[in-house]
Structures are given as structure tokens and as C-alpha cells.
Amino acid sequence: MAFFHRAPRTPVPQEGRTGILLLNLGTPDDTGYRAVRRYLKEFLSDRRVIEASPLIWQPILQGVVLSVRPFRSGEAYARIWDKTHNASPLRVYTRAQAEALQTRLGTETPVAWGMRYGRPSVSDAVDELMDRGCDRIICLPLYPQYSATTTATANDQFFRSLMKLRRQPAVHTIPSFPDHPAYIKALENSVRDRLADLPFRPQRIIASFHGLPEQYVEAGDYYPQDCERTIVALRKALDLRDEQMPVTYQSRFGPTEWVKPYTAPFAEALPAQGITRIAVIMPGFMADCIETLDEIGNELRHAFMNAGGEEFALIPCLNDSKDAIDVIETLAVQAMKGWAT
Numbered sequence: 001m002a003f004f005h006r007a008p009r010t011p012v013p014q015e016g017r018t019g020i021l022l023l024n025l026g027t028p029d030d031t032g033y034r035a036v037r038r039y040l041k042e043f044l045s046d047r048r049v050i051e052a053s054p055l056i057w058q059p060i061l062q063g064v065v066l067s068v069r070p071f072r073s074g075e076a077y078a079r080i081w082d083k084t085h086n087a088s089p090l091r092v093y094t095r096a097q098a099e100a101l102q103t104r105l106g107t108e109t110p111v112a113w114g115m116r117y118g119r120p121s122v123s124d125a126v127d128e129l130m131d132r133g134c135d136r137i138i139c140l141p142l143y144p145q146y147s148a149t150t151t152a153t154a155n156d157q158f159f160r161s162l163m164k165l166r167r168q169p170a171v172h173t174i175p176s177f178p179d180h181p182a183y184i185k186a187l188e189n190s191v192r193d194r195l196a197d198l199p200f201r202p203q204r205i206i207a208s209f210h211g212l213p214e215q216y217v218e219a220g221d222y223y224p225q226d227c228e229r230t231i232v233a234l235r236k237a238l239d240l241r242d243e244q245m246p247v248t249y250q251s252r253f254g255p256t257e258w259v260k261p262y263t264a265p266f267a268e269a270l271p272a273q274g275i276t277r278i279a280v281i282m283p284g285f286m287a288d289c290i291e292t293l294d295e296i297g298n299e300l301r302h303a304f305m306n307a308g309g310e311e312f313a314l315i316p317c318l319n320d321s322k323d324a325i326d327v328i329e330t331l332a333v334q335a336m337k338g339w340a341t
């Protein structure tokens, strides 16, 4: 096989035609053992995600982790599966975001979406944009806060997909946007809308972010600083004091220390302090997924109620709301201006 891939199927790309590539993490194709195992194997073999030497990690992954975890995760995925679309919420919302952005930008600016792990692959999404005549691609990893385990590996996969192209597009990657005004406005609106619907007034709005191993932060991953930037801006927009919107970290994986405080013990300790009514927002996720709907919406809710909590509300992620598309469109249009002639 030739080293270089085929030329784009559209032989002459249109000079200056820009395509937008939305990237997200990835998700299994169904909730069965095989599909979840395939997804976890690809995800947890990424050395950006698990930095331990493969000589040590791969036997553990192939042995105990991939024997046990697909069953447990498959049950969790089944609880939150979108039965209308027969897909996981992360896939449903990422696709909806891409379609809504396409409608906003019009057919002259093609939009495609891809997943770092699983399908549709980043490479298929790049092919799609090039087939639609793009000679420039703006890549937007859908992570408001930077982490090497998410943003950087999404970009890695994007660059990998370009490696073998004979006719390579010009590229632009959009950086994290932890306190971009459009993003903070969208979060502010989502909190105000949800609170207006609630039959109670939460004493705390916990801001729960996906966690990260401490070691990665010590080595220079500035994810917690980006999370802080988001919350400082959001508290200001909502006129909240620090203690009214505490920051916590969820989704710990494995035995090592992760960034603290951990969401579950933090929330479970609140009823003993007289805090029995809470809401939870998860601003690290642009779309609802297993981590928000099951770990927080199901598991944390039960844990909090069992610890003496009385009221618990989940603030949905931005998903395919008008505000979410405003954020994505603003970022894309700002990036396109950098290429304006």
C-alpha cells in the first residue's frame, strides 16, 4: 500500500473554503460488553490518558480492567441510553451541535464532527470536509477547560489524520475557552433557567468537574486552573460568594490521588452541616453524558439523599441549546476571521 493516502475525492478544493471540525471524546456504539470493551480499550490505551508504562499498564488493562469494567459501565450506559436515537447522549448531542452549527453557518462552510475514540473517527470527519472542498480546517475540541488528556489528544488525533494526506489542508486549532464571555453567558443562563423552574432554593450550587490525576497537574497540566477561571467568572456573573458555588472533581479512576475535593464525599458531608438542598452544575462537559447523567444524576443523587439530603437538582449541560450553539458559532467565527483576506 502506498504510504500517502488518496487525493480528496473532490479533485479541486475551493481556495479559501473553510470547514469546521467539532471533536468530542467518544462513546460506545451500544451498551453490550463487546462494544463497551472496544471503546474502553481504545480510550484507556491512549498514553495521554494513562501515562504509566504500557509494560505495566497493558497487562492490568487487558486483564482485570477489560474483564470487569465493561459490564459495570455497560449497565450505566444502559441507564442513560437515548432510546429514541439508539445512541449514547454524548453522540446524540455532539451530532446535534454539528447540525445546528451547519444550519447557522450555511453550506459554504461545511461542518463535520468526529470522536477521539470510536466512531465517527476523526479521520472520517476530515475526509468529509475535504470531500466537500475544504482547503482549510478549523478544529474545535469541545472541552471548555484544557487538559492534555482531552484537548491535546483530540488535536493529536486530528494531526494524525493529516499525516498521510497528499494534499493537506491548512489548519487552525481553537484553544480552551474557560472564561470566554459567550460560554459564561450560556452557563449563567442555564443556571438561571433551571433555578427558576425549581420548587426549592438550593443552599449550594456545586460545580463538579471531571477529575484528573494529581500527578498530571504536578507535571504541568493546567486543567484545574482553567476550571477555576470558569468558576470565578460564573460566580461573578451570578453574583455568588465562593462558598455558594464550591468546586469539586468527580469521575476518579484507579487507585492514585486525583485533584481534590472529590465530589461525592464533599456532597455527602453537607447534610450534617445543615445543607440539605443542593443543585449541581457540570461546566466541564459541553454535553450530557454518562458522567453527568449517571454518576451525578443517579449515583450522587442517591448518595446525597441517603446522607440526609432533602432536595437535589441537576443543571443540564448546554447540549444543543441555542446558547450552546452561540458558544460554538462564536468560537468558530472568531477563528475564521483570523483567515479573512
Ligand SMILES: C=CC1=C(C)c2cc3[nH]c(cc4nc(cc5[nH]c(cc1n2)c(C)c5CCC(=O)O)C(CCC(=O)O)=C4C)c(C)c3C=C
Pocket: 025, 026, 027, 028, 049, 050, 069, 073, 088, 090, 143, 147, 149, 150, 210, 211, 212, 213, 223, 251, 253, 284, 285, 288, 289, 290, 291
Ligand atoms: C485515567 C482515566 C481518565 C482520565 C484522565 C479522564 C479525563 C477526562 N475525561 C473527560 C471527559 C469524559 N470522560 C468520560 C468517560 C470516562 N472517563 C474515563 C477515564 C478518564 N477520564 C473513563 C474510564 C470513562 C468511561 C466511562 C466509565 O467507564 O466510567 C466521558 C463520557 C463518555 C460517554 O460516553 O458518555 C467524558 C465526556 C475529561 C473532561 C477529562 C479530563 C479533564
Ligand SMILES: [Fe+2]
Pocket: 210, 251
Ligand atoms: Fe473521563
Ligand SMILES: [Fe+2]
Pocket: 251, 252, 290, 291, 295
Ligand atoms: Fe464515571
